[in-house]
Amino acid sequence: MPEILSQQEIDSLLAGFSAGKSPGEIISKQGVKEVVPYEFRRPSRVSKNQIRTVQTLHQNFAESLAYYLTSRLQTPVSIHVENVDQLFYSEYILSVEKPSVIFTLSAGENRGEFIFELGLEFSFVLIEKLLGGNVEVPELEKKKVVRALTQIEQNLIRGIVERSISELEKAWNIIDSFKFRITKYESDPDIVQIAPSSEIVLVISFTVSLGNRNYRMSMCYPMFVIEDTLTKMTLQKFMGVKKHTPEEYLKYISEKIKTTKIPISVELGQSEITIVDFLNLNVGDIILLDTNVESEVKVYIAGKLKLYGKPGIFDGRKAVKITRIANNEEG
Numbered sequence: 001m002p003e004i005l006s007q008q009e010i011d012s013l014l015a016g017f018s019a020g021k022s023p024g025e026i027i028s029k030q031g032v033k034e035v036v037p038y039e040f041r042r043p044s045r046v047s048k049n050q051i052r053t054v055q056t057l058h059q060n061f062a063e064s065l066a067y068y069l070t071s072r073l074q075t076p077v078s079i080h081v082e083n084v085d086q087l088f089y090s091e092y093i094l095s096v097e098k099p100s101v102i103f104t105l106s107a108g109e110n111r112g113e114f115i116f117e118l119g120l121e122f123s124f125v126l127i128e129k130l131l132g133g134n135v136e137v138p139e140l141e142k143k144k145v146v147r148a149l150t151q152i153e154q155n156l157i158r159g160i161v162e163r164s165i166s167e168l169e170k171a172w173n174i175i176d177s178f179k180f181r182i183t184k185y186e187s188d189p190d191i192v193q194i195a196p197s198s199e200i201v202l203v204i205s206f207t208v209s210l211g212n213r214n215y216r217m218s219m220c221y222p223m224f225v226i227e228d229t230l231t232k233m234t235l236q237k238f239m240g241v242k243k244h245t246p247e248e249y250l251k252y253i254s255e256k257i258k259t260t261k262i263p264i265s266v267e268l269g270q271s272e273i274t275i276v277d278f279l280n281l282n283v284g285d286i287i288l289l290d291t292n293v294e295s296e297v298k299v300y301i302a303g304k305l306k307l308y309g310k311p312g313i314f315d316g317r318k319a320v321k322i323t324r325i326a327n328n329e330e331g
Contacts, residue, residue: 045200045223046086046230053175053233055084058204058219061171065164066208067253071260072160073129075210082205082216090197092220099148099187103161104194105180107225113183113194115220116161122208122215123149123157130156148187158182176229195222202226266320267298268311296323 046054062079069077087095096102101118118126124145128134149157165180172178186192195201200223208215269289291297299307299320309320 050230050233051084055081057171061168064167078209079206082207085203087203089195089199089201092201092203093189096189102186102192104183106183108179112225114225117218119216127153127156154185262302265300
């Protein structure tokens with residue numbers, strides 16, 4: 001039975017005839033095939049399209065987490081995906097610093113576990129900010145701190161990780177449904193055994209910009225955890241995974257700001273008394289203020305003078321009617 005030519009072979013023949021080549025030259029040229037080397041010691045189990053989808057998916061997660069940290073820490077934070085690599089699990093473990101901040105996360109029933117690793121230095125900066133300190137940690141500026149987190153520090157970081165996996169679930173949701181949860185914390189990467197040493201893992205490396213410095217964190221997925229999910233990455237779903245535009249995030253932040261609660265206090269007046277009068281104060285005593293009944297009272301927002309008003313009663317409750325806005329010199 002004669003061999004049927006493919007459309008590509010037909011097109012090649014027509015193009016060859018147009019160029020004045022003989023059929024023999026065209027066929028001999030087609031017989032030469034390009035040899036692509038295959039590395040058996042490092043097999044590639046994820047296609048380029050899947051890599052791009054995973055990278056975009058985690059960039060969406062990174063941006064959502066950055067906006068949360070910016071709100072929580074009251075400091076500009078940006079996070080972006082640095083690399084997506086396929087490694088042996090043993091290679092990834094060797095690349096993690098000791099000690100480190102490693103949380104193993106369950107990907108769901110019978111799905112296995114993966115790693116969410118925060119750099120040690122990044123973790124100390126997070127803790128410092130959560131406790132009301134500065135971005136620049138004096139202890140870290142003098143010398144690198146090399147110690148595991150205390151139990152109190154672990155609990156503080158755990159809160160950040162729990163919010164992180166919530167954002168990660170939302171990012172993965174366009175491809176597959178996951179329910180992540182923290183299984184344990186470790187500081188020594190050699191103890192963390194979520195996969196055989198020869199297992200291929202997908203490693204997503206992030207760069208975190210906080211203040212004037214950059215920090216690192218990473219995620220490590222064994223292939224058996226996400227292999228079924230990768231097969232669901234069809235072209236349609238790949239097109240559905242996209243980066244949010246700056247306008248979309250501006251709208252998101254604006255909506256969040258509208259529902260943010262801020263403390264407001266009203267100062268009815270001030271007074272000075274002697275120590276003797278202070279020691280003799282009793283229930284029912286009256287303290288005279290430096291304001292009269294018709295005077296305006298000061299309204300403080302987040303501890304800063306912003307408004308003036310008149311005290312009164314509204315709907316059966318004490319209230320203040322705003323009369324004017326304080327100028328910058330007064331605040």
